Amino acid sequence: MENLIDRNNEIKLLSNFVNSQGSTNKIIILSGISGIGKSGLMEKLKMSKLISNDIITVKMSKSSVETIENLQYFNDIYKEFEIFSFNNSSLVPTPTEHGIRSFENLLRYIFYLMRSAFGLGDAEPLAEIGEEASIIRKKDYIVYLLNHSNIILNIDNIQNIDTQSFELLQFIIKNTKNKTFIFEYTLGEKDKTHFYNFYKELKETGVIIENFIVEKMDFSIAKSLAPKNISINFEVIEKLYDDSQGNLMEIILANEQSKLNNSNINISIKALSIYEKYIIYLIYLHESKIDKNLLYLLCYQVTNNHSLTEYFKTKDLEKLIENLLNKKILKFDSNMFLSIHDSIKHELDKVTYDPILFCAYASIKRYYFENLNKTNDFSMLEQLVFLCMKFSDEELFSLLPRLKELLNEQKYPQLIISKLVKYRESVLEMSANSLIIQKGIYKLTILLIEVCISNKLADEAQKNLNTIFDVNNNYHLALQGLIYSLCESFEVEDKLRSLIEHASINSRLRLILELALMNYCMKMHSSNISEKLGVAILNNPFYKQFKEYAYVLRNYAELCDDNEKAIEYYNKALKIFKTQEMNLNVSSIYISLAMIYAYKGNLLDAKKALKRALSLDKSSTTICYYLNNVAAIDILGNKYDKKTEKSLLDSSLLSVTVYETVLIYCNLLIYYCLTDEYDKASFYAKKIEVLYKDFQYEEFLHIVFQNLYFYYTRIKDFKKKAFYYKKIIAIINNPNTKKSTKLLAEGINGICNNNSFYSNFPFRVDFLGYWEFIIDSDLDHCL
CATH class of the missing domain: 3.40.50 (Rossmann fold)
Structure with a gap:
């Protein structure tokens, strides 16, 4: 050092x-x-x-x-x-x-x-x-x-x-x-x-x-960092130091070739031997830091360069590394790691073509490909994807199945999606006429669309679909329907209805598009519209042969006024999902059943259903739902404590959509009101008031308005309390409000005698559940 x-x-x-x-x-x-x-x-x-x-x-x-x-x-x-x-x-x-x-x-x-x-x-x-x-x-x-x-x-x-x-x-x-x-x-x-x-x-x-x-350190002090054993023109060094606004690396790497208008960092890198450059490039490609043992391994197993291979076999690698350390190009980090400074990394970013760089790339790529299947550690996959994107390497296509798995676990995949789009453009630019490349590009684009849809990134999904869209491809049409279902625009609704009209009657594609419209309406309209759509789909005997019919059963259960009727529809969907061995969807049913059991006051059965859901699927989404829902049960059972708070906070960290986040915030708001922590409650009330306004589903709005009304009642803000009471009354008086929501709102607010378990609470803690569905690229699948 x-x-x-x-x-x-x-x-x-x-x-x-x-x-x-x-x-x-x-x-x-x-x-x-x-x-x-x-x-x-x-x-x-x-x-x-x-x-x-x-x-x-x-x-x-x-x-x-x-x-x-x-x-x-x-x-x-x-x-x-x-x-x-x-x-x-x-x-x-x-x-x-x-x-x-x-x-x-x-x-x-x-x-x-x-x-x-x-x-x-x-x-x-x-x-x-x-x-x-x-x-x-x-x-x-x-x-x-x-x-x-x-x-x-x-x-x-x-x-x-x-x-x-x-x-x-x-x-x-x-x-x-x-x-x-x-x-x-x-x-x-x-x-x-x-x-x-x-x-x-x-x-x-x-x-x-x-x-x-x-x-910036005064040059009179900083210049003591310059090498002591060579002749240096300090006037030039001072100018370079001033021009860099005080980058000490310009002094640390000062040399006898130092000259104006040329960074000492750049000069030092160019002066390295090809063997030293190979080492530096390896570290650069490994995020600027590498384990010393791995560096040795990659030096003794050079790919595609006979002279480097022979050199490292006969030379003292330790001495070579020591030389780079003395030159201040390398430094030890925690004794076992060798690293390069960010300023050196910045200069290496500018390198466009160097055979030694590509040799280092080939060596490190081979190492990661050989070890990728020996571990479940995603870090190796991340390294390979980064390297393939950097060099526009078509071998990235072979990683697509595992890459999709990784991206589906991401909460914010936007950055990698944008980089993969740039990668696609660069590969096309180099090899547009290759049939193999075209197939890889198509698979990558489908992956990007599917990941964007699963993460509710409608705009990004649409842009990618536009690059390959074929009006005669049923899967493309189905993807288009899913993208429209994510949007919050009435203009999109017309487009979605148009897609349905042009799809063959009683076809699987038409079922998928009608289900997409149902999902869209569950968010954008009052429930009576989506309920009518659900009834029409369920009454079509031709649709029963397709597995997507189970999604309609599941989502229709959400719209039922009667708890027993809802359980009946959930069980019908459960039977299909079990037959098809669709564990994620089986898990989603148990999460929804837990909600219905809780509405009935059967809190023990609700917890059992949640545990069954978690035993089948441990994805971050299921865990997010589990944590929120088990906390809601604790509050309903008057057994809330610090563990309840922790579950809700953890759930909020894992949640992806605004819709889900608002519901978790509502539960946190109630928890903090019940524990008299009104400074924290105030924080979540403000968040909810900003985030809820894009949604029109009356069940969702009642949850928001009822909990804000409860909060403002507790803190004695009578103006805001009256404001949200009017909002609740408007939901009750709206002829499109479903019966169960209306009765619950009336019961909670003492407008009618409703003896249901849920109406006994002056607030409405609530549950997260699945509405989304996935489709197969093979649209000929039947039950």
């Missing part, structure tokens, strides 16, 4: 802020351009005796944002905490030790270990049944460790943080006390608006924020 320049004033200011007393969390945003010394400042703070905290630093390369974005920062935070716990096991628990802290968990773990030992089953994870999602387990462990230790979390290159990681980071900040977080923000990576929005969203967590700008 290079000697750290004296920044005593900055260290004093930082340490004073860290040591200042108070119960509120503090955030230091360490902002400055790349190479100005943010990381060096943090190293000096670590080594100073001015603070007593342990600092956990999460090093994130600029290249991180180019890979699949979801949870990258969050997963790296967890990894660093895990490493810290193993290195300091006497001070803090490891993740496994944390998992068996409670006596109940310990007994359960021992029980499952015994079952496993006797061949009765594998040992179960330590998490609670609703916490199988690794996101939740990791988040809980990070919060626990922060709350039970003297740790400062420091994150590098925070400006590139992915959306879901940032949501989780906000949650972690909100659920810790008297902690300091340091975020290194590289200015110039994003526009100024990004920094202001980032600052504002951090402020919403209720923390004290200090924006600490790392200033």
